[in-house]
Amino acid sequence: MLEIKNLSLTIEGDKGPVEILKDINIVFEERLLYVFTGPNGGGKSSLAKVIMGIYKPTSGKIIFNGEDITELGVTERARLGIGYAFQQPPRFKGLTVGELLQLAVGKDKIMREFSLLYDVGLCPQDYLEREVDISLSGGELKRIEIASLLARELKIAVYDEPEAGIDLWSFSRLTETFQNYHRTHDTTIVLISHQERILSLADEIILVADGMIKEQGSRDVIWPLIMEDAGCNCRDACSEGNEEIVECHR
Numbered sequence: 001m002l003e004i005k006n007l008s009l010t011i012e013g014d015k016g017p018v019e020i021l022k023d024i025n026i027v028f029e030e031r032l033l034y035v036f037t038g039p040n041g042g043g044k045s046s047l048a049k050v051i052m053g054i055y056k057p058t059s060g061k062i063i064f065n066g067e068d069i070t071e072l073g074v075t076e077r078a079r080l081g082i083g084y085a086f087q088q089p090p091r092f093k094g095l096t097v098g099e100l101l102q103l104a105v106g107k108d109k110i111m112r113e114f115s116l117l118y119d120v121g122l123c124p125q126d127y128l129e130r131e132v133d134i135s136l137s138g139g140e141l142k143r144i145e146i147a148s149l150l151a152r153e154l155k156i157a158v159y160d161e162p163e164a165g166i167d168l169w170s171f172s173r174l175t176e177t178f179q180n181y182h183r184t185h186d187t188t189i190v191l192i193s194h195q196e197r198i199l200s201l202a203d204e205i206i207l208v209a210d211g212m213i214k215e216q217g218s219r220d221v222i223w224p225l226i227m228e229d230a231g232c233n234c235r236d237a238c239s240e241g242n243e244e245i246v247e248c249h250r
C-alpha cells in the first residue's frame with residue numbers, strides 16, 4: 001500500500017549537513033496499526049514528515065498504491081488520503097472548532113461533530129463555537145487536531161505523539177478511540193509514541209533510533225526486545241567524563 005524504499009534524509013543545519021534518516025525501508029500494509037517508537041531524536045517525526053511530504057528525502061522513493069509520490073507536496077498527498085497530526089498542532093485564528101471539523105469532513109458531507117469531540121474526550125457544547133486560537137490549551141488543541149484527522153476518510157493517518165500534553169483520564173478515552181477506529185475503519189494507522197498503552201494497540205512496532213529502523217515486527221516479538229533494552233545501563237554515553245568503568249551484565 002505505502003512503500004518506503006532506501007530512503008535517506010540529510011538536512012542543512014547551523015553547523016553543516018545533518019544525516020537524519022539512513023536507508024529506511026518499510027512496507028505499510030492496508031488496515032494495520034503501526035507504532036513508531038524509540039529514543040528522543042531518533043528520527044520518528046522526521047520519518048512521518050517525509051511520508052507527509054513536509055520534508056523531501058535526499059534519496060530513495062515513496063510508492064503509494066503503485067504510484068511514485070516522492071516528488072508530490074503536502075497538499076497533493078493529502079488529496080490522495082495521507083494525513084498527519086502534528087506533535088505540536090498549529091492554531092487557526094478566526095476559525096471555530098466546528099468549522100475546522102467541517103473542513104476536515106468535507107464541505108458537503110454531514111458531520112458527526114458531537115461524536116468526534118466525545119471520542120477525544122471533549123464536551124461538544126463547550127468547544128464547537130470556540131476559536132482554534134491561543135485561548136485553547138495545548139492538550140485541547142491536540143485533541144481537536146486528532147478529532148479532525150479522525151473525521152477524514154484517510155488511507156493512511158499518522159498521529160505524532162497523540163499522548164503529548166493529554167491528561168490521564170482523556171488519554172484512556174483516546175486509546176479506546178484508536179482501538180475502536182482501528183476495528184471499524186480500513187485506514188492504515190501510524191502512531192508515534194513512547195506510551196506502553198499505545199504500543200499495546202500495535203499490529204506492528206517499528207523501533208527507530210539513530211535515523212535507522214533498528215527492529216520491526218509484531219508486538220509480541222518487539223515488545224520484549226524494547227523492555228530488555230530499556231533496562232540496560234551500559235550505553236557508551238555512560239562512561240563519558242566518568243573515570244569508573246561501567247560493567248554490562250547483559
Ligand SMILES: Nc1ncnc2c1ncn2[C@@H]1O[C@H](COP(=O)(O)OP(=O)(O)OP(=O)(O)O)[C@@H](O)[C@H]1O
Pocket residue numbers: 011012013018020038039040041042043044045046047
Ligand atoms: N529541520 C531540522 N534541522 C536540523 N535538525 C533537525 C531538523 N529536524 C529534525 N532534526 C534533528 O533530527 C533528529 C531527529 O529528530 P526527530 O524530531 O525526527 O526525532 P524523534 O524521534 O521524533 O524525537 P522525539 O521522540 O523527541 O519527538 C534530531 O536530532 C533533530 O534535532
